[in-house]
Amino acid sequence: MSLIVRSATPADLDAIMAMAMMARPALTNLPADRERLKARLALSQAALSTGIDRPGDEQYMLVAETDSGEVIATATIKALAGGREAYYTYRQETLIHASQQLDVRREVNILSISHEMSHATLLCALATTDHDQAASARHLLRAARLALIVRSPERFAPTLFVALSGYREAGRTPFWDGVGRHFFSRDFDEIHRAASLGSRSFIGEVMPPFPLYLPLLDDQAREAIGRAGDNHLEAVRAWQREGFRLSRHVDLLDGGPLLEASRDHLPHGQWLPAQIAETMPENACPGTMLITPQRLGDFRTCVVTAAINEHGQCVMDANSARRLSVEADEPVLVIPFGQTSDSEGRPC
Amino acid sequence: MSLIVRSATPADLDAIMAMAMMARPALTNLPADRERLKARLALSQAALSTGIDRPGDEQYMLVAETDSGEVIATATIKALAGGREAYYTYRQETLIHASQQLDVRREVNILSISHEMSHATLLCALATTDHDQAASARHLLRAARLALIVRSPERFAPTLFVALSGYREAGRTPFWDGVGRHFFSRDFDEIHRAASLGSRSFIGEVMPPFPLYLPLLDDQAREAIGRAGDNHLEAVRAWQREGFRLSRHVDLLDGGPLLEASRDHLPHGQWLPAQIAETMPENACPGTMLITPQRLGDFRTCVVTAAINEHGQCVMDANSARRLSVEADEPVLVIPFGQTSDSEGRPC
């Protein structure tokens, strides 16, 4: 439990740039572009130090740091997935085709272009180094982002989601090959690159506005709808353990699943005053807790072995308190941290 | 508080038929047709006496009865609005029209035909006689239907809704005149009659599948979207007080609002054992409660002045217990009954 997650600062630029360059496939939401990362770090810092009472263009960048101060992972929350633009997805819908004459009724599945998710909060851009603790860092960053949302719910939308990479096989993206290629006649990687270089919204805007009939898609494309890539299955399970469920929406380009959760149904945690002690109270059963101080201006969370004593205080050791910069009696958000391990620890 | 709500039985046919005939405008969901009402009463009774663990075709008909045994109001819950058919609505959506060339971005509102609400539970067919207590009966039937859902949530869908009549003016239905008439070239009343005579789903099925652009509707039709008729405004407020909120869906024919609520966010109430006493316990503060016994096979609820004593029992007088057929120690569902009056008491 030697990792801490904190809001990123401009000093993290080199480390984040390195991780962005290492990410394979490249992350649409984490461009390996110094200038753009620099601007984003500044925006993230500004957002945290400003009073904000509704979600907007903000992006919150977090990093996971080891005891020795090494930054080994990063992740982002976009307060609104669309920001100033639209976040397009395909929504799975059903049409009813019924004929009195033939006395039949059929449900016909379609995919409709949608920008509903523009107004939801997006958890994205998880990248790591190849450090031994990368898997733990991923796990922690998932929980830490939710802790930030629980700490400051007014900064986020009622719906939260993550978009996981879609199914690929032998270097091909069957959903793209069966759908997007018809419209764009480009390879997935090429369009993916174009999408990560700037706006993705133009892609949805130039596509035909009519829904796709699933019965007309080839089997490979149809089976890829809402299916995560093999090396993202663990991430799907990890998010499900955090209370996320599969959404009706899938990624416009690769058909990958979106998982969503309701901001107001996250495990609430408790706000408790901190108490710093050398030893745990005898009558308390110490547990593994994610502890987040309330302090504005930055964000900092880590997993601590702590206990709740009979006075309703959160008792932690001095070392943990120091790392969190928590002082006695300062209120902290305490969320039990599941033991469910994430052995694969795939990025989301 | 002399009214009781109970599940309807075949013996209520005459009373319900009389109310169906009196309803103006005629209720799509309460046909003034003896044979169909008779069949529906039988289905309702059968549904209540069968163990059901997921919503299906069931319809639950309730009546409100006075002390003297007079049936003065009725209302229905359709476990699934669509039943075997589709329940079509217009869903309000937004498209984004953006041009890099012109450097503009516009949100364009549309109405899309949808059958999403087919899978939700519909509260409908509220009708009354002209009895003095009709307004109270309406209020009670609203709460009673929710009590039935809280009592047996597994029988209903996660989303509940009511559809209120749309705005009319001088005998015209502006939404119909601006929308449906283009497709059907019939008067609203004529199509409304056709719809109440049998399936409504064919209407949605023969309409063009393309969305309507709001900027192309006339002002009267556009202003009628989601607007309740003047004599239904009180019903809108009454449902809002019950926790319902305006939905994105509106009625396909008259543009009237749908109000929806989440089954699992209704005031839960408590299951408590009943205690029958001549006087209220001294240290308890008696309140107005909607009391519903758990008993299968029928449904019965009424508003009672009762108290919860220090043993967690629900204390009521013998008269109330008799009307509810409740015996001592039988568990009852206790939901506080708001004093918010519903002076107009319009039908929903």
Next chain:
Amino acid sequence: MLIRPIEEGDIDALQAIAVETGPGFTSLPDSRDFLIDKIAHARESFQRTQEAGEGINEAALYFFVLEDDRQPLDSADRLAGCCAIEARVGLDAPFYHYRIGQLAHSSSHLELHRTLDTLFLCSDHTGSAEVCSLYLRKRWRGEAQRPMRNGTLLSRARWLFMAGFRERFPGRVLAEMRGRFDDDGKSPFWEALGQKFLPIEFQRADHLTGMGEKGFIGEMMPRHPICTSFLPPSARACIGQVHTQTRPALAMLNRDGLRFEGYIDIFDGGPTVEAYIDDVRSIRDSLTARVSIETALSTEERPGWLAATTGAAADFRAGWVGRGPQEGVIALTPEEAKRLNVEEGETLRLLAT
């Protein structure tokens, strides 16, 4: 051989044709009631008197038979074939096609600019005339019968009827061509599209359509546009292509100026060809002449001139004559005059073929 309007008494022979054509010929199902209704509708249409501009909202069926006047009068074998004109399709039941349209698809951001071929379910031909139901019985086909040009007579006599009774028809005419089928008699277009949405076999879908019961199409087939690139190549290869056996008929219609304008059959993808009626070559090039009955005329070996009467529609007759007109006069042998039921001095409409 002569073309004349169908009559009530033709019902047995018509049903024999329906049996002979089999289920592939959807407009003549083997149903006596259906055929009786069809004849009645046709009789009523021929007998109607119609002025220009009248009846433009009424369906009318002009159903003709090819009669072999060499056979004994009471022979069941006098009927050699049939053909028809629907004056206005789609008035009683929806008349569906897929229209192939181009959707622009462009993005300056991607430096992408292309168009996508798209199928739209439409009823654009509502109100057009249709030539249809052409069938020539086996006995009157084949190499030995070729010099009689029975197929040409059946097909083109209709243009002379339309030329003579122009006021009974709208601006445009179309013909639906049978689509491409594979060696197993299956339609790849149907397999890729119709079958995915309809819970019935191609034959039944085709049959219901032939009976005019087309409601199920609007109810069950996709009503949103479909990009053709989503169809497999075998199905795309059917779009606007005809059945091998239909090629001669298509060629004949093409010569008359009917063209494929992007409308295809929703089941087999076969093309609809169409034209403005006034542009149809047989109609534009036809001319009228006065009859002179002469006894000492020779008959050419290959019938080259088609003749049709110009009197009442119900008395319409058409057939080959052995020569063309000279200065506004058409000389007929007494047999030809008898076959066409015309007398000296009457007017015939003529077409060199």
Next chain:
Amino acid sequence: MLIRPIEEGDIDALQAIAVETGPGFTSLPDSRDFLIDKIAHARESFQRTQEAGEGINEAALYFFVLEDDRQPLDSADRLAGCCAIEARVGLDAPFYHYRIGQLAHSSSHLELHRTLDTLFLCSDHTGSAEVCSLYLRKRWRGEAQRPMRNGTLLSRARWLFMAGFRERFPGRVLAEMRGRFDDDGKSPFWEALGQKFLPIEFQRADHLTGMGEKGFIGEMMPRHPICTSFLPPSARACIGQVHTQTRPALAMLNRDGLRFEGYIDIFDGGPTVEAYIDDVRSIRDSLTARVSIETALSTEERPGWLAATTGAAADFRAGWVGRGPQEGVIALTPEEAKRLNVEEGETLRLLAT
């Protein structure tokens, strides 16, 4: 008066025309750079040598000027007008129309059967040729100039070019007609449709379209179909109707066989008229003859025969000649031969008008 390909040296005169036409004439915006590019594109197109089947995926612009050869050679007033042919529209930028289609709308339950007129945003004409940019300057118009038939020369010389260089053009040709405007100069169709979706004025939309910058149409205009019955009557009355001043031009195109086939301008609702190029009357009826230069010829008062050269496209000339051909020979006065830049024995394409 003669028609010839535009040249680099015409830029000043062309800009003068652009100023004179004003913003209403969208294909000639008053932008020198744009006009220079246009001339360069036209020069490149004329000079290209092209075999049948080649270049079918390339845009080409054939831009002509009407030159008054009675004016001094260095006069700025030699250019009397212009006209053009786009060989293939929509290849570089999307070419949009609304297509009027019929959607069947029927329910046996309601005993309802009707069709709805619907507007579809489409690019069906991608790849067709377009005749466009016709303008005759004021000095060469009016009652006094009428006998010179300058407008007819400008309009129909293009058909002779297309007939002579048929391999440079696709199967179909279209012309877009200005739509109906009310007495205040407003387009009711625009007010009811375009204005609801575009944050710009009609003139700007029209201007951008003229400049070929049409991306905003696909981005901002409704891409789902629209039932026309949702438009107010004033807008519906514009669908497929032309501006009063455009009626003569429409009549001339109609006489050549171009017809309204249900495609309208997305901004003003004006009709597109179209035809198969091989069916265009002026192309079908044109004929060729050998030149014989004779000195003692009289010139008819009313120019009735249009003549065009058949040599290299870049050397194209067209003009009126005083008489028609006799047995394959067209007699020209020395002035006519000089105007057309032809010599004895060369071949001209001729059209009686």
